[in-house]
Amino acid sequence: MPLSICVLASGSSGNATFVSSGNTHLLIDSGLSTTELQRRIKAIGYETADINGILITHAHSDHYRAAGSLSRRLHIPVFAPQTTIDVIRSRSSKKRYRRLGSADTVPDAIGDISIKCFPVQHGGEDRNAGEPIGFVVTNGDASFALATDVGRASQEIIAALQGTRAVQIESNYDEEILNRKLTDPEHRTDWEYLRWVKSDDGHLSNTQCAELLALSISESTTDIFLGHLSENHPNPKSDNNSFELARQAVIHSLRQAEKPIPAIHRTYRTGLRKGQSSILLKLE
Ligand SMILES: [Zn+2]
Ligand SMILES: [Zn+2]
Numbered sequence: 679m680p681l682s683i684c685v686l687a688s689g690s691s692g693n694a695t696f697v698s699s700g701n702t703h704l705l706i707d708s709g710l711s712t713t714e715l716q717r718r719i720k721a722i723g724y725e726t727a728d729i730n731g732i733l734i735t736h737a738h739s740d741h742y743r744a745a746g747s748l749s750r751r752l753h754i755p756v757f758a759p760q761t762t763i764d765v766i767r768s769r770s771s772k773k774r775y776r777r778l779g780s781a782d783t784v785p786d787a788i789g790d791i792s793i794k795c796f797p798v799q800h801g802g803e804d805r806n807a808g809e810p811i812g813f814v815v816t817n818g819d820a821s822f823a824l825a826t827d828v829g830r831a832s833q834e835i836i837a838a839l840q841g842t843r844a845v846q847i848e849s850n851y852d853e854e855i856l857n858r859k860l861t862d863p864e865h866r867t868d869w870e871y872l873r874w875v876k877s878d879d880g881h882l883s884n885t886q887c888a889e890l891l892a893l894s895i896s897e898s899t900t901d902i903f904l905g906h907l908s909e910n911h912p913n914p915k916s917d918n919n920s921f922e923l924a925r926q927a928v929i930h931s932l933r934q935a936e937k938p939i940p941a942i943h944r945t946y947r948t949g950l951r952k953g954q955s956s957i958l959l960k961l962e
Pocket of ligand 2: 736738800807827
């Protein structure tokens, strides 16, 4: 059976990636409204009720928004490091619909999909994200690594991406756009947030993402999803990136490193335009 992957949404307004071996169906993150998540899963030919587990990368609500209702109403188990579960539970108590049902630490496998976690740096003191992690999920010869919401590149991420067939990695902002805003008084009210984005607890820039890929991927990697792009905000002035800028940075970096260039797929932030799911990739 092929491993099927679809990035249902990616970005600061909501994240969810669907992974299926044919027998086992998983969500990595569930940061859309329950209704929208169900609609998108149905649109690619699957049923939310058939999901066998929800893996959560970290305790920011754009990654777990629907986890409460899916775990309680549909009894889909949630898996994340205990610290992350504790942070989500501590935040969700007043909002019943978000209250987590069954939640446990991440197992080595769910059904015929094996799971490995790796640590990433993200969140920090003022934006507590629990214990942020990325995932590598594998079925047979097909493996998929997901690293989103990452403050900085690390040996752990590089090692995790090596040898995988497909990768979802964040390419959040263009350095020039962000640096310009940080010197422009018109954006003064955003400075605190933008400084965090740029910090080791924030997000990867296009260059950081591109350099990380050049260090980690090889011929085995056939597909890359670029995610958590800062674009398509209701106010376009909030955009710090575009898919094309991110894509060009990756191509440039891979060429310089004399690496083969895999297919580079778009993911969509829900925002000004409703956004949409990525392609449904099937790794044979
Ligand atoms: Zn996020
Ligand atoms: Zn985050």
